[in-house]
Amino acid sequence: MEDLFGGAAPYYVKYRAGHGDPAIEHLAMTFGPDATVLDLGCGPGTVAIPLARRVREVLAVDPDEEMLAEGRRLAAKAGNIRWLRGDSTTLADLPPFQHVVMGRSFHWMDRRAVLAQLDELLPPYGVVALIGPSREPVEEAWEPAMRRVRDEFGVSTFTATNSYQATGEHHDDVLATSPFSVLDAARYRERRTYDLDDVLGLQLSYSYTAPARLGDRLGAFTEAARKALLALNPAGTWEQMTVTEVLTARRPDTR
Ligand SMILES: C[S@@+](CC[C@H](N)C(=O)[O-])C[C@H]1O[C@@H](n2cnc3c(N)ncnc32)[C@H](O)[C@@H]1O
Structure with missing residues (x-):
């Protein structure tokens, strides 16, 4: 598996902002308090940690050991999260689970293969839930400046085989033609304020500009980004609206 997020975990x-309480609450209500939920591509537990307070158990699975280490550290007190190294190709090795959530991670996977395997592993009532930016994400105010800097450093694209980036097919279209074809979407809006350090730090949390990918150009990239951002907005603070979508998918005969 490619090292997509090397050095990005801290x-x-x-x-990286969480998904917000209302979206997590939506997931908790969908799964129910007795559920064991797989959080696939859990990262540092952005979904797993708040969700674990509302369900029986979370299997938090990620291929990136640094992400898992951050999750274990942050969730030291949560006794009902199992942090497991794995990925979308090793689902059959996991302990049983009833539902799956993927937070900003499904786009990295061979999505049809994952859904076919989940069809074998989930009980009839099992739900596949996605949580992350909506299908029409709001472009961040700093994005035009950052796009130019990424182009300058030749790090604008990063494509995992069969991922969303590779095929361009939207998640809801992939789901609608899968065994989990009954879809429901809810959106949650939130306005946040970012200062210059927030925007710079955010860039290093992304796969395409993760520290391992930038290597010894990390300092130069950060400096170029700082200059470009201040040229765009000398005040160095940004108000940004985010839209988080919770998309749930079920099999047709279990509505
Ligand atoms: C953007 S982070 C999302 C973290 C967290 N779930 C959230 O909602 O913020 C994407 C995560 O997906 C993981 N990932 C990438 N490819 C994967 C795959 N094929 N199977 C499972 N996880 C994968 C990465 O290691 C990374 O931690």
């Missing part, structure tokens, strides 16, 4: 924890 930046992820510090600078």
Whole structure:
């Protein structure tokens, strides 16, 4: 498996926003208090940690050991999260689970293969839930400046085989033609304020500009980004609206 997020985990924890309480509450209500839920591509536990307070158990699975280490550290007190190294190709090795959530991670996977395997592993009432930016994400105010800097450093694209980036097919279209074809979407809006350090830190939490990918150009990238951002907005603070979508998918005969 490619090292997509090398060195990004501490930046992820510090600078990537969570999904917000209402979206987590939506998931908890969907799964129910007795559920064992697989959080696939859990990262540092952005979904697993708040969700574990509302369900029986969470299997938090990720291929990135640094992400899992951050999750274990942050969730030291949570006794009902199992942090497991694995990925979308090793689902059959996991202990049993009833539902699956993927937070900003499904786009990295061979999505049809994952759904076919989940069809074998989930009980009839099992739900596949996605949580993350909506299908039409709001472009961040700093994005035009950052796009130019990424182009300058030749790190604009990062494509995992069969992923969303590779095929361009939207998640809801993939789900609608899968065994989990009954879809329901809810959206949650939130306005946040970012300062310059927030925006710079956020860049290092992304796969395409993760520290391992930038290597010894990390300092130069950060400096170029700082200059470009301040040229765009000398005040160095940004108000940004985010839209989080919770998309749930069930099999047709279990509605
Ligand atoms: C953007 S982070 C999402 C973290 C967290 N779930 C959230 O909602 O913020 C994407 C995570 O997906 C993981 N990932 C990438 N490819 C994967 C795969 N094929 N199977 C499972 N997880 C994968 C990465 O290691 C990374 O931790």
